[in-house]
Amino acid sequence: MKKFLLLFVGIISLSVSCSKDDDIGGVDGPGSASVNVQDFMWKAMNIWYFWQSDVDDLADDRFTNNEDYNAFLASEADPADFFDNKLRFAEDRFSFYSMDYKELTENLAGISRSNGLEFGLFFYGENDTDIFGYVRYIVANSDASTKDISRGELFTGVDGQGLNESNYRDLLFGENATYTLNMADINNGEITPNGKSVELTKQDGLVENPVFIVNSFDISGNVIGYLMYNGFTNEFDEELNDAFGQLKADGVTDLVLDLRYNPGGSVNSSRLLSSMIFSTNTNNLYLRQRWNDKLQAIFSDEDLTDYFADRTGAGTTINTLNLNRVYILTTGSSASASELVINALDPYVEVIKIGTTTRGKNEFSLTMVDDPSREGAPFIYTPSRENQINPDNSWAIQPLVGRNENAVGFSDYTAGFAPDIELAEDLENLGILGDENEPLLARAIEAITGVSGKRDFTVKTPVNLFTSSKMFTPMKDNMVLDKPLHLNLDLK
Structure with a gap:
């Protein structure tokens, strides 16, 4: 503690x-x-x-x-x-x-149950209810450190479901040990899926x-x-x-x-x-x-x-x-x-x-x-x-x-x-x-x-800063x- x-x-x-x-x-x-x-x-x-x-x-x-x-x-x-x-x-x-x-x-x-991906979340879309994430950094010796994902990459979905205000907690912070991120690109402020997927697994006791x-x-x-x-x-x-x-x-x-x-x-x-x-x-x-x-x-x-x-x-x-x-x-x-x-x-x-x-x-x-x-x-x-x-x-x-x-x-x-x-x-x-x-x-x-x-x-200031992944890890x-x-x- x-x-x-x-x-x-x-x-x-x-x-x-x-x-x-x-x-x-x-x-x-x-x-x-x-x-x-x-x-x-x-x-x-x-x-x-x-x-x-x-x-x-x-x-x-x-x-x-x-x-x-x-x-x-x-x-x-x-x-x-x-x-x-x-x-x-x-x-x-x-x-x-x-x-x-x-x-x-x-x-x-x-010490946490984590895949080692540290990210930020933003609202976007016409009604600001959809959510995208961006990778801030990767924790050393984590599952994410062994995968093809790095700082600056964006994701808009998990396991094929688009992230939104109603489901992001369950999809990103739920009991599911493994999930797949659906990645996206950003260009001139426009966010579009790019077809890339990254599977990540949470491990117990990650320090x-x-x-x-x-x-x-x-x-x-x-x-x-x-x-x-x-x-x-x-x-x-x-x-x-x-x-x-x-x-x-x-x-x-x-x-x-x-x-x-x-x-x-x-x-x-x-x-x-x-x-x-x-x-x-x-x-x-x-x-x-x-x-x-x-x-x-x-x-x-x-x-x-x-x-x-x-x-x-x-x-x-x-x-x-x-x-x-x-x-x-x-x-x-x-x-x-x-x-x-x-x-x-x-x-x-x-x-x-x-x-x-x-x-x-x-x-x-x-x-x-x-x-x-x-x-x-x-x-x-x-x-x-x-x-x-x-x-x-x-x-x-x-x-x-x-x-x-x-x-x-x-x-x-x-x-x-x-x-x-x-x-x-x-x-x-x-x-x-x-x-x-x-x-x-x-x-x-x-x-x-x-x-x-x-x-x-x-x-370039992104609109509607929402939260950080660490806000869910007290x-x-x-x-x-x-x-x-x-x-x-x-x-x-």
């Missing part, structure tokens, strides 16, 4: 109930087993949810007795509907649930190394480093540090950080990455956490702050470039921890954003499971306690539990970060990732050197509670 900012309430005593009445809090009586999932969801959200005070049904004094509470839990038979309709705040765009906590936590660790490309260029006397980083996966923090060791050995004086397809992940990994870019001075504030009202009142300022790092979680000295400027490539798929890097570096470093506006996710989340007895941190998932999770409830929730402010107190970027240099990806000229003539990288090189050379900066800002707090909580 993704490690984050390490805030473990390990020494505290946390008393949980669903009302100020000490007689309320359990699920009992006829039919109670059928609402165990809802019971877990309510209790976890009542403690941790960022908008707990804004959701009337999550109020500490919402119920006067067990009968009222149980009736409320039974008001939605489907736990998914219960979560969405009863617990989620209207402005919450990112909290989600999973029926299988093991699948979720593997996804958060970069993606997010450190995708590391390269250096010596251009006009500038040693320019390039790093494409596709997910803040803490299991690869050492590989990330090694990449910066390579850039440092190359004598890099400018860095282009490619986060265009990075939807987020471990916020602690974002702290390490930012330290590798800027500084390992552990006196510099990296971020300050903002929790819900009742938790915020309990935590001390020391508990809520974190600083730049000088070592990885494994104790390795961080390789830092000590830069005062960084160029970051962004799109609407750049989210969560990607945006946190931009925000947290901003008070210290000139951050030049190239591409299109980021997603606008300024909250962090926690993975929660039915483990109410975890001392000091009920319901918070930890791998070592899997034998303590209710065996009759495999559901997990990933609710937003707070926001991170940078060193000057800024966290308001729900509209995303607009680029300083706007340049959308052109589906007819995507280029080769990591090549100095790839349009976004080339534009960054021009900004660094002032020389455009042979590079083509044609801008990679959210995620924390593990791991830093001792010498507190005594009584949340009733």
Whole structure:
């Protein structure tokens, strides 16, 4: 699972109930087993949810007795509907649930059932209900890496069925292990099938190394480093540090950080990455956490702050470039921890954003499971306690539990970060990732050197950007509670 900012309430005593009445809090009586999932969801959200005070049904004094509470839990038979309709705040765009906590936590660790094809999806057609996909990149050692398919290719169908708003989820993200993509060409904005087919098979346990490309260029006397980083996966923090060791050995004086397809992940990994870019001075504030009202009142300022790092979680000295400027490539798929890097570096470093506006996710989340007895941190998932999770409830929730402010107190970027240099990806000229003539990288090189050379900066913005394949593989800002707090909580 993704490690984050390490805030473990390990020494505290946390008393949980669903009302100020000490007689309320359990699920009992006829039919109670059928609402165990809802019971877990309510209790976890009542403690941790960022908008707990804004959701009337999550109020500490919402119920006067067990009968009222149980009736409320039974008001939605489907736990998914219960979560969405009863617990989620209207402005919450990112909290989600999973029926299988093991699948979720593997996804958060970069392990998934996948064929290795990373793609984006767009609406098109007369009514904007048909969908086409384009290949962004191929994951190494995957089934797709062995097939005749590459970045920039388009597809409009699966197994002979045209993709549309109604069927794309089942066809691309369903239980089918193998499917065949029906490929297409694009010319002057027109998309036409080309008769090519590519069969792909999903494999269990595919691990993606997010450190995708590391390269250096010596251009006009500038040693320019390039790093494409596709997910803040803490299991690869050492590989990330090694990449910066390579850039440092190359004598890099400018860095282009490619986060265009990075939807987020471990916020602690974002702290390490930012330290590798800027500084390992552990006196510099990296971020300050903002929790819900009742938790915020309990935590001390020391508990809520974190600083730049000088070592990885494994104790390795961080390789830092000590830069005062960084160029970051962004799109609407750049989210969560990607945006946190931009925000947290901003008070210290000139951050030049190239591409299109980021997603606008300024909250962090926690993975929660039915483990109410975890001392000091009920319901918070930890791998070592899997034998303590209710065996009759495999559901997990990933609710937003707070926001991170940078060193000057800024966290308001729900509209995303607009680029300083706007340049959308052109589906007819995507280029080769990591090549100095790839349009976004080339534009960054021009900004660094002032020389455009042979590079083509044609801008063609596709209509109706729809989604990214990684939006269906949860990679959210995620924390593990791991830093001792010498507190005594009584949340009733």
